Amino acid sequence: MAVCGRKNRPKLLLCLFGVTLVGYLMFFRHGHSAVSAGNRREAPAERDGDDEWLKKPVYEKPPLDLNALGELGRAVKLALNDEEKLQEEQSVKKHQINTYVSDKISLHRRLPERWNPLCKELKYDYRSLPTTSVVIAFYNEAWSTLLRTVHTHLKEPLEKYLTGLRKVRLIRATKREGLVRARLLGASITTGDVLTFLDCHCECHEGWLEPLLHRIKEEPSAVVCPVIDVIDWNTFQYLGNSGEPQIGGFDWRLVFTWHTVPHHEQKRRRSPTDVIRSPTMAGGLFAVSKKYFHYLGTYDTGMEVWGGENLEFSFRIWQCGGSLEIHPCSHVGHVFPKRAPYSRSKALANSVRAAEVWMDEYKEVYYHRNPHARLEAFGDVTERKILRQKLGCKSFRWYLDNVYPDIHVPEDRPGMFGMIKNRGKTNYCFDYSPADENVVVGQRVILYPCHGMGQNQFFELSLGGEIRYNTRIPAGCIMGDNISTYLTVQLCKQRGQPVPADQKFVLREDGSLYHVLSQKCVQAMDKTDNGTPAPALQPCSESLHQKWFFEERS
Template identity: 40%
Template structure:
C-alpha cells in the first residue's frame, strides 16, 4: 500500500489524506466486525481428526443468504409458535387439514411430527416427575464441569434447538462448561448459515461450540470428534431430540465425583413422536439395560437383588448395558477405557461394545434415578446407511469377536448370515483388552447379568423342535411375532439350518421357552382344546411348566394336556389337546443334553 503512494509525491497531502481515510475506514470496519468474528472463531471448529476418504458425491454449497435473510427466517419460525402449546409436556394436536396432510407426509421423512414440533416453543416446560426424595438431595460445592456433546445430521431445526435450549435452561452455568454440537455433514441450509447466525446472535458465545465434519462419518466417529473438541471434566452425550428435566445434571456429576469409573445413564422418559406428549417413567419402576443374543439392546426389570443392594429407591442402580444415546462419563476415563471402536461404521453395536468393555475392564454402568431426560424414540431411522450395509450387524460381529469369548456361538446361532462377513481388523481391540487385563464374558454373565437366559446351558434340550409325522416336517416357529407382545406358538416348515425363529429350549425347571418368553397354556383340566401362548417368563412355573416324555410328547403339567398339530397347517397355531397316541403329538429336539427318563 505504501509503495502505491510513493511514486505520487506531487500529490503528497492528497495522498496522506487518502491513506488516512482508508486506514481509519479499515480500523472502523475491523472494530465493527470484531465481536462477531471472534464469536465465530469460538463457535465454528473444522474437525481435523477424521481421516477423509474420497470426496463425497454430494456436498453442501455455501448459499448467498445474508444475516438479514437469516433474521427473517428466524422471525418466521417464531411466528409459527403458539404460546403455551405443549407446556408441561402436554400432548398437542394439529387441527388444520392441510397441516395434518403435510405432517403425515413429512412423518415418512423425519420419523416424527415436524409440523407440530415447529409450533411448540423451543423453551417449553416439561413436568418434574422425579421421585420426591430427589428434591431433598444435597450436592457437593465443587462438582466437576460438564461438556454436553450433541451429534446431528439433518436434524429438524426445532427439535435440535429445543434440545440446546433445554440443556442451557436447566443446567447451572457454573457446571455446564459448554455444549458441543457436532454436525455430521448435514446438507440442509438451515443447519449451516442460519444455525451459525442463530448461535452467535441468540445463545451465549462461551457456551456453544459447533464442530463441522468434512464428510458423513456416522455416529461413532462423530462422537469421537465431539469428545476431542470437549474440554470439561465430564462428557455427557445426548441425542439431538431431547428435553432435560430440572436438576438433571447434578446427580450425574455428583456420582462421577464419587466414582470416576462409573458410566451413568439418566432415566429416559418418552416424548411422543406424534403429539410431543412427555410421558414419564415411574420413578420407582424404571428399567435397566439388557441385550438379546441377536445383538440388540433391550430393557429389563431391575432385579430384586439389585433393589436391595442399591439401598434406596434413588440410589445408583447397576445396569448390564445401556441404550447408548444418553450417558455421562469422566472425560479422561472415556479415553482410558477405550473410547469407541473407530473401525465401526455409522451406527449400531457401539452401545453394547462400550457396556461389555466398561464392566469387564473394571468400571460400571449405573442408572441415576434422579436424573431424567426426555427423548423422542423414532419408529425408524430417517437417514440412509452408506452402501446399504447392515452396519449394526457387522459392528456387532466385531463386538462378539472381541468381547464375548465362546458365547459368540449364541450370536451366530441367531445371526448365521454374519459368520462369513468381512468385519475388518479387530487386532487392536483385542490387544487393548489384553493390555487392560479385562475379565471374561462368563464373569460378566455370572456377576453383572446372572439372570440372562443362556439357551444351550442349564437346559434339557434346545434347537429346532420337529414333528416328523408332518409332511414336510413342521417345527415350532414364532412366525415373526414381536417378542414385546404376547403371541400364539405356531408351526412352519423346518429350516435347513437353525434360525432364530425356530430356536426353543426346554429348561431344567420345565419351561418351554425362547430368550424372554415362555410357552403358557390354561390350567383347566377339561377336554377342551386350547392355544399355547408365548408370554414373558414369570419364573413361577404353574401354567408355564412342561414335561417332555420318552414318547416325545410335550405335556402341560397343570392341565395334563399335550401339544398337538394334527390338522394344523403351516403358519397356523398349535393346539393344546388331551394327550393321545397321535403321531402329531410327538416332537424331537435338535440337541438333547438330558434324555427323558419317563
C-alpha cells in the first residue's frame, strides 16, 4: 500500500471503544496465521536523495499467489459439510458477516484495479504531502475481518499482536463511548497534519491515500472521501467499479441516500480525475485537515452511538464555508454487514439535533414526516448553535439552492399533507410500503389502521394535483388506473414537465378525491381482489367512503 509523508510515513492510530474489543489495522496487512515480529518483512529504510522509499508500504507483501482464496477480490464459495455449514451460520449470526469465509482469506490478498486508468498516471510530490494519522474506531468487531486471525479471548492477544507493529497505537476506553466520542478520543492524540477516519471492516485499493492528501494540500477546507467500493459480506468479493462514482444525498426522513452525479457537476469537472462535490457523506471514510476539523467544531459530542452524525457534519461543512468532495482516484472497499450488528436506537435523537441546529425552517419538513421525532429527547444544542453563529455559517436555504438543488423540496401546505383518512371507514389511512427499500414504485396503495408515525402513511397533495409519497428519494406519485381501478405509486414528473393526467387529483370542498383522467372518485373499499382494504376509483357519489381529509398526526 502506498504511503505518503515527508520524513515520516503516515502516523497510524487505532482507537477503540467499549470494554470487550478487537482491533483492526488497515495500513499494513498480515499473513493468514499469526505473524511474529521476527518474520515481518519491513520495507527498505529511507535513503538520501531517493523518494522511491516513500511510496513503499511499511511492510512488504509476500509474492502473489493466484490460487489463494479470495485473491484479486474473487468471491469465495466453499463446499462445506454439515458441521462446517453450522459454523458458518453461527459466524454470520454473531457478526452479520461471514467470518467463517473471512478466516480463510489471506491478510495479504491483493485487490483488482477498480479506478479510472487515468488515476494511475497522476504523480505526487511525496515530500510535500501532509502527514496523516488514521483513526479506526470499533466495538466488538469480528477479528477475522480485521486482522484475519481468530482469537476467542480478544483483549490480551490484541495488545500482544500490536506490540510488534510499527506506527500503531491502541487506545482503550473504559466503557462504550459510541462512534463520535471514540473517534474524538483517537483524534485527540494524533500527530499527523490530516485526520483520516476509516471504518473497521475495510480493504484499501492501491493508491487510495495520496489523492486525499494531495487534495487537502491544495484546499485545506476540503473534506475528502474515497469512493466506497462494496465487499460482499458473504463471499468477500470485491465489487468496485472504475466508472463514475455516486454522490451522497438525503431524503426528508434525514436518511442518507446515494445518487448519480448531476449534469451540472459533470459539466463543472474538467477531467475524470477531478474531485466530485457531494451534498453529504456516508460518514465512515473521509480525510480532513486536523486544523480545519477543529475550526469546524469537530463532532457534535451530544450524539450517541452512531447514526445522523454524517448528515450533521455534511451540513456543517458546506454551510460554514468548506466543501465536501469524493475523489474518484481513491477507492476503499467496505464490508456492508447483512444488517447492523447492534442497535441504532440513538439515531433519531442524533437526527433531531442536526435538524434543530442546521435546517432552520426546513426542520418542519423533517418533522412532518417524522411526527414522533418532535417528542424525542435530544439534549442541549445551545453550544452548537453558538458555534454556528461564531463561524458565520450560511442558511439551509442557501445549502439547498447551491449545494443540493436537485432535491425536491415539498410544499407542505396546511391541511394538504399527512395521513389521508377516510370518513366512512373510520381510522383507516392510505398506506404504502414498497417491498424493496430501494425500489419505491410499482406497488399498490392499501388502507391500513392509522398509526400517526408518518413514514409509509405520509402523503402530500401538491399545487399541481399530485399525491406525493415523498418521505423517500426519489419521490413517488399516486397513479389512478381506470382499468383495475386501484391506485399504485409511480415516479413523479421531472422538474419542468407537466403532471401526467393519470397522476392528477383534486380534493374537492365536499371531501371527495377526484381523479381527473377517469372522472371518478377515490373510494375506500373494504375488500379488494387480494382481500386487502384499499382505495379504488369508483363513480362519484355522496358515500362517506368517498370522503377524505388530511391529518398531520393523531
